[in-house]
Amino acid sequence: SAVISQKPSRDICQRGTSLTIQCQVDSQVTMMFWYRQQPGQSLTLIATANQGSEATYESGFVIDKFPISRPNLTFSTLTVSNMSPEDSSIYLCSVVFRGIGKQSLYNEQFFGPGTRLTVL
Amino acid sequence: QKEVEQDPGPLSVPEGAIVSLNCTYSNSAFQYFMWYRQYSRKGPELLMYTYSSGNKEDGRFTAQVDKSSKYISLFIRDSQPSDSATYLCAMSVLSKLTFGKGITLSVRP
Numbered sequence: 546s547a548v549i550s551q552k553p554s555r556d557i558c559q560r561g562t563s564l565t566i567q568c569q570v571d572s573q574v575t576m577m578f579w580y581r582q583q584p585g586q587s588l589t590l591i592a593t594a595n596q597g598s599e600a601t602y603e604s605g606f607v608i609d610k611f612p613i614s615r616p617n618l619t620f621s622t623l624t625v626s627n628m629s630p631e632d633s634s635i636y637l638c639s640v641v642f643r644g645i646g647k648q649s650l651y652n653e654q655f656f657g658p659g660t661r662l663t664v665l
Numbered sequence: 666q667k668e669v670e671q672d673p674g675p676l677s678v679p680e681g682a683i684v685s686l687n688c689t690y691s692n693s694a695f696q697y698f699m700w701y702r703q704y705s706r707k708g709p710e711l712l713m714y715t716y717s718s719g720n721k722e723d724g725r726f727t728a729q730v731d732k733s734s735k736y737i738s739l740f741i742r743d744s745q746p747s748d749s750a751t752y753l754c755a756m757s758v759l760s761k762l763t764f765g766k767g768i769t770l771s772v773r774p
Contacts, residue, residue, distance in 0.1 A: 576760055588753065588764040637708050641760050654762060656708035
Protein backbone atom coordinates (compact mmCIF):
# COMPACT_ATOMS: atom_id res chain seq x y z
CA SER A 546 0.00 0.00 0.00
CA ALA A 547 0.99 3.67 0.01
CA VAL A 548 0.73 6.62 2.36
CA ILE A 549 -0.57 9.58 0.43
CA SER A 550 -0.81 13.08 1.83
CA GLN A 551 -2.41 16.17 0.36
CA LYS A 552 -1.98 19.84 1.16
CA PRO A 553 -3.98 21.81 1.96
CA SER A 554 -6.68 19.64 3.49
CA ARG A 555 -9.20 22.41 2.92
CA ASP A 556 -9.32 25.99 1.73
CA ILE A 557 -11.76 28.79 1.09
CA CYS A 558 -10.85 30.93 -1.89
CA GLN A 559 -12.15 33.97 -3.68
CA ARG A 560 -13.51 33.89 -7.20
CA GLY A 561 -10.83 34.54 -9.84
CA THR A 562 -7.90 33.29 -7.78
CA SER A 563 -5.91 30.07 -8.17
CA LEU A 564 -5.06 27.30 -5.73
CA THR A 565 -2.30 24.72 -6.00
CA ILE A 566 -2.89 21.36 -4.34
CA GLN A 567 0.04 19.15 -3.49
CA CYS A 568 0.12 15.36 -3.41
CA GLN A 569 3.00 13.49 -1.76
CA VAL A 570 3.47 9.71 -1.79
CA ASP A 571 5.81 7.74 0.43
CA SER A 572 6.83 5.41 -2.43
CA GLN A 573 7.86 5.90 -6.02
CA VAL A 574 4.92 5.38 -8.36
CA THR A 575 4.63 5.58 -12.09
CA MET A 576 1.03 6.66 -12.43
CA MET A 577 -0.75 9.35 -10.46
CA PHE A 578 -4.26 10.59 -11.04
CA TRP A 579 -6.26 13.63 -10.06
CA TYR A 580 -10.00 13.33 -9.39
CA ARG A 581 -12.81 15.70 -8.56
CA GLN A 582 -15.68 14.74 -6.25
CA GLN A 583 -18.57 17.17 -6.41
CA PRO A 584 -21.57 16.86 -4.11
CA GLY A 585 -24.03 14.29 -5.44
CA GLN A 586 -21.78 13.45 -8.36
CA SER A 587 -19.50 10.57 -9.27
CA LEU A 588 -15.83 10.73 -8.51
CA THR A 589 -14.54 12.03 -11.84
CA LEU A 590 -11.08 11.68 -13.32
CA ILE A 591 -9.53 15.02 -14.28
CA ALA A 592 -6.19 13.86 -15.63
CA THR A 593 -3.40 11.33 -15.45
CA ALA A 594 -0.05 12.73 -14.33
CA ASN A 595 2.91 10.75 -15.60
CA GLN A 596 6.46 11.58 -14.61
CA GLY A 597 8.50 12.74 -17.55
CA SER A 598 5.61 13.47 -19.86
CA GLU A 599 2.68 15.82 -20.21
CA ALA A 600 -0.44 15.09 -18.23
CA THR A 601 -3.32 13.47 -20.10
CA TYR A 602 -6.64 15.24 -19.58
CA GLU A 603 -10.09 13.71 -19.71
CA SER A 604 -12.91 15.11 -21.78
CA GLY A 605 -14.21 18.33 -20.26
CA PHE A 606 -10.95 19.22 -18.49
CA VAL A 607 -8.23 21.42 -20.00
CA ILE A 608 -4.67 22.23 -19.09
CA ASP A 609 -5.26 25.98 -18.85
CA LYS A 610 -7.83 25.43 -16.11
CA PHE A 611 -6.13 22.52 -14.31
CA PRO A 612 -2.36 22.63 -14.92
CA ILE A 613 -0.54 19.66 -13.44
CA SER A 614 3.08 19.16 -12.55
CA ARG A 615 4.84 15.86 -11.89
CA PRO A 616 8.48 16.70 -11.13
CA ASN A 617 9.38 13.27 -9.71
CA LEU A 618 7.97 9.84 -8.87
CA THR A 619 6.64 10.80 -5.42
CA PHE A 620 5.08 14.23 -5.95
CA SER A 621 2.49 16.02 -8.06
CA THR A 622 0.55 19.27 -7.99
CA LEU A 623 -2.81 20.25 -9.40
CA THR A 624 -3.65 23.93 -9.82
CA VAL A 625 -7.25 25.08 -10.05
CA SER A 626 -7.02 28.34 -12.01
CA ASN A 627 -9.30 31.35 -12.21
CA MET A 628 -11.70 29.73 -9.80
CA SER A 629 -15.47 30.11 -9.78
CA PRO A 630 -18.03 28.74 -7.30
CA GLU A 631 -18.59 25.80 -9.68
CA ASP A 632 -15.06 24.64 -8.83
CA SER A 633 -16.09 24.03 -5.22
CA SER A 634 -15.40 20.36 -4.75
CA ILE A 635 -13.16 17.78 -3.15
CA TYR A 636 -10.00 17.14 -5.16
CA LEU A 637 -8.22 13.83 -4.67
CA CYS A 638 -5.01 12.38 -5.96
CA SER A 639 -4.52 8.67 -6.37
CA VAL A 640 -1.66 6.37 -7.25
CA VAL A 641 -1.44 2.95 -8.81
CA PHE A 642 0.40 -0.05 -7.45
CA ARG A 643 0.50 -3.27 -9.36
CA GLY A 644 -1.41 -5.94 -7.51
CA ILE A 645 0.47 -8.97 -6.30
CA GLY A 646 -0.45 -12.59 -6.63
CA LYS A 647 -2.04 -14.39 -9.51
CA GLN A 648 -4.15 -11.44 -10.55
CA SER A 649 -0.99 -9.65 -11.55
CA LEU A 650 -2.58 -7.53 -14.25
CA TYR A 651 -4.64 -5.63 -11.73
CA ASN A 652 -3.30 -2.24 -10.73
CA GLU A 653 -4.65 -1.31 -7.33
CA GLN A 654 -5.40 2.36 -6.91
CA PHE A 655 -4.97 4.20 -3.59
CA PHE A 656 -6.44 7.59 -2.80
CA GLY A 657 -5.24 10.52 -0.77
CA PRO A 658 -7.47 12.12 1.87
CA GLY A 659 -8.63 14.87 -0.46
CA THR A 660 -8.59 18.67 -0.49
CA ARG A 661 -11.93 20.32 0.23
CA LEU A 662 -12.17 23.52 -1.79
CA THR A 663 -14.84 26.18 -1.37
CA VAL A 664 -14.91 29.09 -3.80
CA LEU A 665 -16.87 32.18 -2.79
CA GLN B 666 -26.91 6.67 -20.36
CA LYS B 667 -24.10 6.91 -17.82
CA GLU B 668 -21.46 4.21 -17.99
CA VAL B 669 -22.01 3.26 -14.34
CA GLU B 670 -25.29 3.62 -12.47
CA GLN B 671 -25.52 3.08 -8.76
CA ASP B 672 -28.70 2.68 -6.72
CA PRO B 673 -29.44 6.01 -5.05
CA GLY B 674 -29.53 6.40 -1.30
CA PRO B 675 -29.25 7.09 1.47
CA LEU B 676 -29.77 3.72 3.09
CA SER B 677 -30.41 3.20 6.81
CA VAL B 678 -30.48 -0.27 8.37
CA PRO B 679 -30.44 -1.68 11.90
CA GLU B 680 -27.31 -3.31 13.24
CA GLY B 681 -27.06 -6.95 12.20
CA ALA B 682 -29.00 -6.49 8.95
CA ILE B 683 -27.85 -7.79 5.60
CA VAL B 684 -27.12 -4.94 3.22
CA SER B 685 -27.24 -5.18 -0.56
CA LEU B 686 -25.63 -2.47 -2.68
CA ASN B 687 -25.97 -2.57 -6.46
CA CYS B 688 -24.55 -1.06 -9.64
CA THR B 689 -25.17 -1.55 -13.32
CA TYR B 690 -22.88 -0.66 -16.18
CA SER B 691 -23.04 -0.31 -19.92
CA ASN B 692 -19.42 -0.62 -21.08
CA SER B 693 -18.53 -4.21 -21.97
CA ALA B 694 -14.83 -3.29 -21.98
CA PHE B 695 -14.67 -2.99 -18.19
CA GLN B 696 -12.21 -5.54 -16.87
CA TYR B 697 -12.14 -5.06 -13.11
CA PHE B 698 -14.96 -4.38 -10.71
CA MET B 699 -14.34 -2.75 -7.38
CA TRP B 700 -16.06 -1.49 -4.27
CA TYR B 701 -14.60 1.42 -2.38
CA ARG B 702 -15.61 2.60 1.07
CA GLN B 703 -15.31 6.27 1.97
CA TYR B 704 -15.66 7.57 5.48
CA SER B 705 -16.55 11.19 6.02
CA ARG B 706 -13.67 13.56 5.18
CA LYS B 707 -11.47 10.69 4.02
CA GLY B 708 -10.40 9.40 0.63
CA PRO B 709 -11.96 6.23 -0.76
CA GLU B 710 -10.32 2.96 0.31
CA LEU B 711 -10.49 -0.22 -1.69
CA LEU B 712 -12.77 -2.77 -0.08
CA MET B 713 -12.92 -5.53 -2.66
CA TYR B 714 -12.18 -6.15 -6.30
CA THR B 715 -12.85 -8.91 -8.76
CA TYR B 716 -12.48 -9.48 -12.47
CA SER B 717 -14.70 -12.44 -13.20
CA SER B 718 -18.37 -13.25 -12.93
CA GLY B 719 -19.34 -14.96 -9.71
CA ASN B 720 -18.94 -14.30 -6.03
CA LYS B 721 -15.92 -13.28 -4.01
CA GLU B 722 -16.08 -13.38 -0.25
CA ASP B 723 -13.98 -11.53 2.32
CA GLY B 724 -15.20 -11.83 5.88
CA ARG B 725 -18.61 -10.20 6.14
CA PHE B 726 -18.39 -8.82 2.61
CA THR B 727 -19.33 -10.58 -0.64
CA ALA B 728 -18.82 -9.03 -4.06
CA GLN B 729 -20.92 -10.42 -6.88
CA VAL B 730 -20.45 -9.80 -10.58
CA ASP B 731 -22.78 -10.82 -13.40
CA LYS B 732 -21.12 -9.81 -16.65
CA SER B 733 -23.95 -11.11 -18.81
CA SER B 734 -26.38 -8.74 -17.09
CA LYS B 735 -23.75 -6.03 -16.50
CA TYR B 736 -24.61 -5.96 -12.83
CA ILE B 737 -22.49 -5.95 -9.69
CA SER B 738 -23.45 -6.14 -6.04
CA LEU B 739 -21.86 -5.86 -2.63
CA PHE B 740 -23.44 -7.73 0.26
CA ILE B 741 -22.61 -6.90 3.86
CA ARG B 742 -23.62 -9.48 6.45
CA ASP B 743 -24.13 -8.73 10.13
CA SER B 744 -23.77 -5.00 9.46
CA GLN B 745 -22.08 -2.93 12.16
CA PRO B 746 -22.26 0.77 13.01
CA SER B 747 -18.63 0.97 11.86
CA ASP B 748 -19.86 0.06 8.36
CA SER B 749 -21.58 3.45 8.17
CA ALA B 750 -19.90 5.14 5.21
CA THR B 751 -20.36 5.93 1.54
CA TYR B 752 -19.87 2.96 -0.76
CA LEU B 753 -18.75 3.53 -4.32
CA CYS B 754 -18.71 0.97 -7.07
CA ALA B 755 -15.99 1.40 -9.66
CA MET B 756 -15.00 -0.32 -12.86
CA SER B 757 -11.85 -0.12 -14.84
CA VAL B 758 -10.27 -0.56 -18.18
CA LEU B 759 -6.54 -0.90 -17.46
CA SER B 760 -5.94 1.73 -14.74
CA LYS B 761 -8.71 4.13 -15.67
CA LEU B 762 -11.54 3.98 -13.12
CA THR B 763 -15.17 4.93 -13.68
CA PHE B 764 -17.19 5.38 -10.50
CA GLY B 765 -20.83 5.26 -9.55
CA LYS B 766 -22.22 8.17 -7.58
CA GLY B 767 -21.97 6.32 -4.30
CA ILE B 768 -24.55 5.40 -1.70
CA THR B 769 -24.41 6.51 1.91
CA LEU B 770 -25.11 3.70 4.37
CA SER B 771 -26.04 4.28 7.98
CA VAL B 772 -26.15 1.33 10.37
CA ARG B 773 -28.21 2.10 13.45
CA PRO B 774 -27.08 0.54 16.76
